Amino acid sequence: MKPTPVELVATVFFALAVIHTFCVKRFVLWAHRYPQGSVRENLLHFLSETEVVFGLWAAALFLGIGVIRGSVSDAVAYNRRPEFY
Numbered sequence: 001m002k003p004t005p006v007e008l009v010a011t012v013f014f015a016l017a018v019i020h021t022f023c024v025k026r027f028v029l030w031a032h033r034y035p036q037g038s039v040r041e042n043l044l045h046f047l048s049e050t051e052v053v054f055g056l057w058a059a060a061l062f063l064g065i066g067v068i069r070g071s072v073s074d075a076v077a078y079n080r081r082p083e084f085y
Contacts, residue, residue: 006078009064017057024048 003011024047031044046052066075 005068006065009068010061013057013061013064017054020047020053020057021050024050024053 027044027048031041031048034041034044047056062075062079065078066072069075069078
């Protein structure tokens, strides 16, 4: 069985999300290098929130599906389908 382009993108994004999850402590350490309240410090703290990680990568996947399929409505339809295999 040959994977579709969407399945390949989903696999890569999932792997990146898992890696990102295990690196959140590193993002916190990087955030402490910048002055408190700065844009970089806030961005790195945001990226270090475990709850945010999969939401960000899910949004990236949604956009990736839209690019591959050629429309946002196709991305919505893909995400609404009931089968996940």
